[in-house]
Amino acid sequence: MTIFITGATGYLGSYLVRDLLLGSQERLALLIRASSVEEAQRRLWRALQIHLDFEQFLELNARRLDIYLGDLTQPDLGLSESDLARVIATTSSIIHCAASLNRKSATTCFNVNLRGTLHTIKLARAINEDHGLRRFSYISTAAAAGKRQDELVPEPDMIDWNRSDYDPYARTKKFGEYMVRELLTTVPVTIFRPSTILGDSSRPPTTQFDMVRAFALFAKMSFLPFKNNIRLDIVPVDYVSKAILTIHQKEKPSFDDYNISSGPASLTYKEIVASVARGSKGHSKIFIPALEKPFRSLIRALTHTPRKWQINRMATIMSVFLPYIYYNTVFDNHHIVAELGESPTPFNVYAAQLLGFALEHKFRYPYQPWPEN
C-alpha cells in the first residue's frame, strides 16, 4: 500500500519524500500542481535535487513514486475520475503537508489551508470507508497557538479559541486542525506543530532563504532593536522530517499531537545572533529595546517603497518575521522528545554553516536544469 503526500515540492515535503525513499520501502503517491506529468516530474526534480542526484531520482521515481496531477483547492483535489479511484483503492495513510504560508493573503490561506484541507479530509473519509485509513498526519504549525507574550506554551494549551491569531496563515492552520479532528473521528489522526523551521542541522545547503536573509541583516547591524534575552523557537528541517515520519509509521504513538520545537532549550536572540555573526564575520552587537517602536514603523514604511528601490522585499520579510521575535514565546516539546528520545540540534550549532552557504550562493540555491539528453 501507499502513503499519499501533499506538498512534496515544498521545503519540508522534499525532506519527507527523501527520508521515505531512502529510509523505507513504502510506495509514495504525490499530489503535484502541474499541467502534465512531465512538468510535474521536472518540478519534483527541482525540489529533490538538494537530496538526490539525477540518476537516483530517475530510478526512485520509476520504482517507488506515483505522481498525481492535482490542486488542493479543486473539488476532489483536482484528480481525474480514474486517478481518484486509484488513490482511494491504493492509499494506506496520508501526510497532509501542503499549505499556503502567504501570511499577507487571507484569500490564498483560506483557499489552500481551509478548502484544501477539507478536500483532503473528504479523500481520507472515502479511503477509510473503502478499506480503512491507517493514519492521517496533519502538518500544522506552532503559530496555531495564537498571540502569546513571554510564554512557554504547554502542549495541552496550544489551541485556545479565545485568543486572536498572528495572521491569516496561523488562523487557517488552527481551524485546519479543528476540521481534521471533528471530521475524521474514526481515523487515527496525528497533529504535528513545527515551530520555525530553519536549515538542516546535518549539512549547509538550503532552498529556503527568507529567514536566513533576515538573520544575515541582523548579523550586519551594530544596534539591534530588541531585548537580548528574547527567545526564538527554531527547529532544523531534518529533525522535523524524522519526527513526523517516526510517529506516522508507528502503530500506536503515545500522543495525538506533537509540537516539533526546541521548547525550553530555545536560544536567546543574543545567542542566535552571536552564532550567525560567526558565519558572516559580523561585529559585536548592542541591544537597544527602546528602538523597537521606531524600527517597526520604519519597516512598515519600507514595505510601501517602490520595487525598483529593492528594499521592499526585505522589509516585507521583516514585517512578517518581527512579531514572532517580539512575542518571545516558545513551545513545549516534551511529547516528541519523549517519543524520539532525542532533542533537536540547537540552532547555534549549525547557524554559521547555513549562513555561509547562503552568502556563498547569494541567497539562491544553484538549481541544476533537467538534463535535456
Ligand SMILES: NC(=O)c1ccc[n+]([C@@H]2O[C@H](COP(=O)([O-])OP(=O)(O)OC[C@H]3O[C@@H](n4cnc5c(N)ncnc54)[C@H](OP(=O)(O)O)[C@@H]3O)[C@@H](O)[C@H]2O)c1
Ligand atoms: N516553514 C516553516 O517554518 C514551517 C513552520 C511550521 C509549520 N510549517 C508547515 O509545514 C508545511 C510545509 O511548509 P514548507 O515550509 O515546506 O512550505 P513550502 O515550501 O511553501 O511548500 C508548500 C507546499 O504546498 C504546496 N501547495 C501550496 N498550494 C497548493 C495547492 N493549491 N495545491 C497543491 N499543493 C499546494 C506547494 O506546491 P507548489 O510547489 O506547487 O507551490 C508546496 O509543495 C506547511 O503545512 C506549513 O504550514 C512550516
